[in-house]
Amino acid sequence: MKNQRSISVVAAIALAVGTAVAIAPASNAAARVVTIAYQGPLTGDDAQTGVDELNGVKYAVKLFNAKNKGKYEVKIVEVDDQGSGTESAKVAPGTASNKKIIGVVGPAYSGATIAALPFYKQTGMPMISPSATRVSITDPAQGLIGFPVFHRIPATDAVQGPALYKLATKGVTSPVVYVIDDQSPYSTGLVDYMKKGSGVSIVGTDSVSDKTTDWTATISKITSAKANVVIYTGYYAQAATLFRQLRDAKYTGVLAGGDGVLSNGILTLASTSVLEGVRLTGATVPLSEVSAALETDFKKSMGVSSGTYATETIDATNVFLSCIGKGISTRPNMLKCVKAFKGKSITGLPIQFDKNGDVSGGPMNGFEIKSLQFKFTGAIK
Amino acid sequence: MFILDLSSRGVKILANFQSQFMTLTLGGLSLGFIYVLIALGYTMVYGVLRMINFANSEIFMFGTFAAIIVIRDIFNFTQQSEPATGFRLVFILICALLGSMFLSGIISILLELVAYRRLRNRGANKLAPLISAIGMSIVFAEFVRIITDSRYVGSPRVMEKSSLATFFGADIRLDNTIVVVAGFILYIILQQFVQRTRLGKAIRAVSMNEEAAKLMGVNLNAVISGTFLIGGLMTGAAGFFYILKYENTVFSIGFELGLAAFTAAILGGIGNIKGAFYGGVTLGLLETYASFFLGTQWKAVTVFLVLVIVLYFRPNGVFGEAITQTRA
Numbered sequence: 001m002k003n004q005r006s007i008s009v010v011a012a013i014a015l016a017v018g019t020a021v022a023i024a025p026a027s028n029a030a031a032r033v034v035t036i037a038y039q040g041p042l043t044g045d046d047a048q049t050g051v052d053e054l055n056g057v058k059y060a061v062k063l064f065n066a067k068n069k070g071k072y073e074v075k076i077v078e079v080d081d082q083g084s085g086t087e088s089a090k091v092a093p094g095t096a097s098n099k100k101i102i103g104v105v106g107p108a109y110s111g112a113t114i115a116a117l118p119f120y121k122q123t124g125m126p127m128i129s130p131s132a133t134r135v136s137i138t139d140p141a142q143g144l145i146g147f148p149v150f151h152r153i154p155a156t157d158a159v160q161g162p163a164l165y166k167l168a169t170k171g172v173t174s175p176v177v178y179v180i181d182d183q184s185p186y187s188t189g190l191v192d193y194m195k196k197g198s199g200v201s202i203v204g205t206d207s208v209s210d211k212t213t214d215w216t217a218t219i220s221k222i223t224s225a226k227a228n229v230v231i232y233t234g235y236y237a238q239a240a241t242l243f244r245q246l247r248d249a250k251y252t253g254v255l256a257g258g259d260g261v262l263s264n265g266i267l268t269l270a271s272t273s274v275l276e277g278v279r280l281t282g283a284t285v286p287l288s289e290v291s292a293a294l295e296t297d298f299k300k301s302m303g304v305s306s307g308t309y310a311t312e313t314i315d316a317t318n319v320f321l322s323c324i325g326k327g328i329s330t331r332p333n334m335l336k337c338v339k340a341f342k343g344k345s346i347t348g349l350p351i352q353f354d355k356n357g358d359v360s361g362g363p364m365n366g367f368e369i370k371s372l373q374f375k376f377t378g379a380i381k
Numbered sequence: 382m383f384i385l386d387l388s389s390r391g392v393k394i395l396a397n398f399q400s401q402f403m404t405l406t407l408g409g410l411s412l413g414f415i416y417v418l419i420a421l422g423y424t425m426v427y428g429v430l431r432m433i434n435f436a437n438s439e440i441f442m443f444g445t446f447a448a449i450i451v452i453r454d455i456f457n458f459t460q461q462s463e464p465a466t467g468f469r470l471v472f473i474l475i476c477a478l479l480g481s482m483f484l485s486g487i488i489s490i491l492l493e494l495v496a497y498r499r500l501r502n503r504g505a506n507k508l509a510p511l512i513s514a515i516g517m518s519i520v521f522a523e524f525v526r527i528i529t530d531s532r533y534v535g536s537p538r539v540m541e542k543s544s545l546a547t548f549f550g551a552d553i554r555l556d557n558t559i560v561v562v563a564g565f566i567l568y569i570i571l572q573q574f575v576q577r578t579r580l581g582k583a584i585r586a587v588s589m590n591e592e593a594a595k596l597m598g599v600n601l602n603a604v605i606s607g608t609f610l611i612g613g614l615m616t617g618a619a620g621f622f623y624i625l626k627y628e629n630t631v632f633s634i635g636f637e638l639g640l641a642a643f644t645a646a647i648l649g650g651i652g653n654i655k656g657a658f659y660g661g662v663t664l665g666l667l668e669t670y671a672s673f674f675l676g677t678q679w680k681a682v683t684v685f686l687v688l689v690i691v692l693y694f695r696p697n698g699v700f701g702e703a704i705t706q707t708r709a
Contacts, residue, residue, distance in 0.1 A: 043531040045631070082531065183678065208677040211637050213627050216408030217672030217680075223404070224397035237533045241627060248542045248554070249404075269535035269629055271460045372460065 031073040034324050035100040036061075036317070038076055039091070039116065040108030041083030045237045048265035049108055052307025053130055054078060057105050059298055059310075060317035064325070072324055077101055083108065085115035092116035096123040102334045103128070103320045105313060110134030110186050113150065120149050126335045128319055130312035133157045133259065133283060134189055138356040151319075151338055151353045153312040153345070154283030155362035160258055161190050162197025163364040163380040164281045168229050168256035175254075176203050178227035180218060180242065182210040182234030190233040190258050203227055210238055215245045222246070228253035235260040240269035247274045254279060262308050267372045278369040281380065283362055284309050285347050289376050294346070308374075315345045398673060403551030405669050411557040411626060413665020414564030415619050419642030420649070420657035421571060422489075422616035428588045428652040429608045432507065435514045436492050438639020439521035440485045440613050444620020445630035446525065447484040449536045451477040452624070458537035465539055473539055474559070474625070481621035482614045489613025492517055493606055501605075518635075526632040536628045560622045567618055568658055571611065575654065580607050588652070641668075641684075648688055650698030659699065 038057045040050035054076075061074045079095050081088035088107060095101060096119040103126045107113045110132040117137075120127055129152040136142040137150055169175040179194065179202050181187040188207070194200060204225045206218045222230060230246060230253060232239050239261040246255065259282040266275065287306035288295040298306045323337035342352045351359055366377040398405075419441050426434040452458050456465075456473050465473055496513040544552040575581035583604045586594035595601055623638065624630065641664060649660025664684065671683035695701055 043526075045531065045533060047530055047532055206677050209681075212677065213634075213637070214408070214412050214669070216405060216412070216669050218677060220401035220405050220408075220673055221397070224401055237629075237631075240533075240535065241629060244628060248556075250544075250552070265532070268460065269533055271538050 031068075031070050032329065033073045033075060034102060034329055035075045035077060035098075036103045036105060036320050036324075037079050037095055037098075037101045039079040039081055039088070039095065039104055039106035039112070041112075042078060042080035044082035044084070044087075046083040046109070046235060046263065046265070048236075048263045049131070049308060050080070050083070052264065053106070053108055053309050053313040055298075055302050055304065055307065056130070056310040056313030057317045059302055059306075060314045060321060062301060064321045068325065074321065074324060079104075079106070081107055081109075081112040081116070083112060085111040088112035088115040092119040096120055096125055101125070102329065102331050103323075103338070105130065105316045105320065107132060108309075110137060111184065113137060114145065117145060117150065124331045124335060125149055126320075126331060126338050127151060128153065128316040128338065130154065130316045131259070131284070131309045133160060134186060135193070136189075138358050140356060144356060146357055148339075148357075149335065151357040153315050153351070153359055153362070154309075155364050156283075156358065157186070157190050157258075158193050158196075159362075159364045160281055160283065161193025161195075162200065163366075164190065164231060164233070164256060164258050165194050165197055165200050167279050167281055167366045167380050168231050168254055170279075172229055172254060175201075175229045176225065176227045177201065177229045177231060178204045178206075178222045178225055179231045179233065180206045180208060182212075182232075182238055183207050184210060184234065186260060187233040187235075194231075194233075208238075210234055212238060213241055215242050218242070219246055219249045219251070222251065223249070229256065230254070231256045232261065233258050236263040236266035237269065240266050240274075243278065244270045244274045256280065259283065259308075262367060262374065264307055267369075272372055275369045275372060280367040280369070280374070281364055282308065282367060283312070283364055285311050285363075285365060286374070286376050287311050287314075290347050311346060315347075315351060318346070319343070319351065400550060401673065403549040405673055406666065407548075407551055407553065407557055407561075409666040409669030410662065411560040411622075411665070412669065413645075413662040414561050415622050415626070415638070415661075416642045416645045416664050417568060417658050417661030418564055418615045418619035418622070419638060420646040420661045421568070421654065422612040422619075423643055423646045424651055424654060424657040425584075425608050425612035425615070427646075428654075429584060429605055430497070430510075431652075432497075432510055433514075433643070433651075434492075434609075434612070435511070436496065436518040436521060437489075437612065437616055438635030438643075439518045439525075440489050440492070440616045440635075441620050441623075441638060441642075442522065442525065442630070442632065442635035443488050444481040444485040444617035445624050445634060446534070446620075447481040447617065448477045448621040448624040449534055449630065451480040452536055452539050455480075456539070458539055460535065460537050462537055464541040466541070470540055477539070477624070478563075478618060478621045481624075482617040485617025485620060486610050486613040488521075489609045489616070490606055492613075493609040497605070497609075498602065522632050522635065529632055531632060533629050533631045536624045536630070538628065540625070556626050560626055563618075564622060567615065568654075571615060572654055574611070580604070584608055584611075644684065644688055647698055648691055650695075650700035653698070653700045656698050656700035 038054050040053050041047050042050045079091050108131050113132045127150050133156050135156045135158045137146040181191050239257050243255050256279040262280045262282040287310045328334050328337050345351050363379040366380045367374045422437040496517045497510045500510045542554050542556045546553045583599045587604050645660035645664040646657050649656030668680050672680045
């Protein structure tokens with residue numbers, strides 16, 4: 001009798017487990033699996049930017065998948081272009097030919113975007129970049145090279161160049177400005193747009209390789225020019241060495257840089273005494289500024305604080321997710337959906353792409369490094 | 382009008398050069414001494430084997446990482462730490478220097494065993510070790526690239542870069558002084574070592590005539606290993622000085638600095654210790670002056686143009702084979 005009861009209990013448990021197992025795949029099978037990709041620098045000098053952005057994509061997808069459990073399951077393919085055009089041209093063909101992928105968040109950088117465009121245009125891959133700001137990609141006067149697949153959330157370098165000058169010289173009596181670029185198209189482009197700004201006066205410029213480690217000659221030129229504002233338009237790794245050597249040479253003026261320097265990576269490469277007060281621009285709003293609760297949830301969900309361009313990456317991903325939520329599952333339909341998209345950023349500002357792929361009216365914001373942290377100083381006016 | 386504008390710009394640059402001359406010279410000298418030490422790594426091996434050690438650039442790269450590991454992980458410095466002073470600073474600097482020299486020296490010996498010795502013993506032609514050294518160079522760089530995620534690695538500041546004195550308007554900074562003085566001392570030690578010690582004499586003997594040296598009882602393998610060790614120690618020291626001055630590194634740093642130091646060795650006369658010294662110092666100064674006068678974008682053009690002109694008139698470098706007694 002006791003044995004019979006034991007057998008019955010075991011049989012009941014087995015039935016219950018069996019039913020649960022049988023039901024579970026049935027509910028997963030009902031969920032439509034859709035794949036999007038993130039492309040950016042996940043290794044290399046600028047990996048921090050890519051890792052931060054990828055976390056933004058993962059966070060948005062995680063929320064979407066949880067909300068649409070059983071209905072949709074969005075998967076992410078990670079594409080590492082190391083932030084370089086050369087690498088991007090190697091990895092983009094594979095992404096373009098992967099028919100499961102119906103949209104790309106990214107690329108993070110403009111050079112990588114331009115290198116990837118021929119492959120994505122050929123296969124009609126919709127792209128939404130959270131941080132590629134080069135003007136030429138969406139400028140009809142320069143060939144409109146991104147059309148029709150490219151879209152972006154942030155304002156362009158045409159806005160950033162003059163804004164960087166404005167931020168760097170803010171509050172400086174008789175500013176004497178020296179500008180250094182790293183010979184990359186992003187960096188030289190930023191300088192060109194800066195020079196087009198009204199009331200811009202630059203005492204000297206230098207164009208150095210992005211592998212420069214010794215800045216003695218450049219610093220001597222800055223000293224000779226008696227500059228009290230130095231603007232570097234390259235990326236953070238070189239900016240750290242330049243800023244450190246400038247401070248070592250007793251330069252006490254303003255140090256400033258564009259969004260290429262606005263990366264958590266710089267905070268690990270120089271000390272507080274070097275970086276304190278460095279002014280930076282970025283077409284981004286920190287997630288913590290959007291909402292403290294959102295930042296807390298992000299940290300809880302991802303295990304790390306949000307990084308640069310997290311807000312714009314979440315916005316870009318949300319555009320795709322909104323379309324997926326409407327049942328879109330092919331590239332042509334996704335492209336149509338993105339072009340017709342009318343919605344809101346998590347900042348509350350409207351998102352609607354113009355015919356060239358830009359969102360008009362995006363702000364350019366200022367940041368200042370305080371105690372090895374980026375302090376948001378608001379829109380540059 | 383254009384000529385007037387050009388000449389007034391020229392006058393302005395010259396006036397600025399006068400005021401910045403000492404600053405540029407001191408900066409160029411300290412960069413030059415880093416080149417000297419790496420160039421010695423190339424020159425020692427070339428002097429004995431008549432082959433370029435293409436992996437020397439990665440030996441340098443390991444030296445830079447070793448210095449950071451000692452400063453950051455052994456002495457627990459962070460970007461927020463206060464710089465060390467007094468005897469503690471001296472102790473940390475010596476430990477970091479020895480750490481860099483030790484790691485680079487050991488890897489250099491291993492490199493000789495793996496990439497050169499077996500091929501040499503089996504009578505491989507001259508190209509085989511060259512390719513195996515390039516292969517090892519790629520393996521080293523990729524290994525570090527993978528474990529560092531290709532990222533720049535910063536070194537916390539261990540020493541306040543204070544000014545010791547002012548000389549013709551230029552600050553004589555502690556870090557530059559250490560690089561120049563210690564670099565010069567290491568160069569003198571190496572020169573005396575090669576001139577006066579038993580191993581040094583054996584190195585010179587092998588360098589002049591390998592077969593005759595063997596017949597005289599010189600242990601060829603020991604001499605070659607010793608040469609790689611010495612070259613590695615010098616290059617490792619350069620890695621430490623680089624970190625002291627520039628405070629960050631990356632897996633590809635060896636390529637940039639290695640190419641410059643190799644150019645310096647060729648300029649002075651590869652295989653010649655004195656040549657490496659003058660080549661390194663000249664290159665450091667030339668790069669700095671050219672960047673100031675012509676713009677940094679013209680630095681590489683100027684350097685290689687000068688190299689081509691020098692080699693046109695002196696195909697074996699400035700010192701070439703003329704100073705055989707100091708050739709490694």
